[in-house]
Amino acid sequence: MIIINLDDVFEPIAVSEDLSQYLFESELTDDTVILLKVKITFNDEPLLPNVYNLAFGPLVGDDGVNDAVKLKHKNTYKVFSSIILYAITYMEQYPDRIIGIDGSNDVRAYLYHRMFATNHEYLKDILVTIGLDWYVRLLRNGTIEIDKDGSPFFKPKPEPFDLQRKTTDLYRYYTIQLNR
């Protein structure tokens, strides 16, 4: 269980001028200190002009972030509290922007799902969390709608984050935005 406490966060070592990137240090359980980067980027879809993605992890190359690596932090709560506070800072600067979290990575989706569920009461006055599933239309002839490649024609369906929903039934995608 990850308990968010926005009063107990790592102060970033550096913050980009547009508030989209943050560097901070975290101590791992083997006593090494690792430099982590939080990076908020446009998802490159003109049809979704205000949806941005958040990635965090150790630096890769000059500008990349390895957000798939598993790290054992001494203070996981503080790491995630920091990431959430940075995201809030970003959205306060750009109030019309939404941060999207792709659930295609099960490990990361599981982590965020549990974090949102556990901290709903604490965060609800600051953030609105939405979960998205993909749906396929059932046609009148009993088949499902398919695209030109023959794959199911998925459509996103957003709903308020369901606190009763188990982690065995993760959403495909999550969005967070400021509760204004």
Added chain:
Amino acid sequence: MKDSIQNKIDRIKAISYNAPSKAVVFAATVEEHGDKKDSLSKVIRNEKEAAIFYAELKAAVTLAKSK
């Protein structure tokens, strides 16, 4: 929002304004382009679907706020 949290946010913003090495550390900006399409982008194929998505998202947010 609690004053203590707002103070932390203001402190972070101050770091962004004052960081001397930010140009080196953060070479790229959010406006850069590349293959960063996520799974949501892949299920929004045209303007009509985008409009429907935004309308449903807005309704979900309104409902979430009312709970």
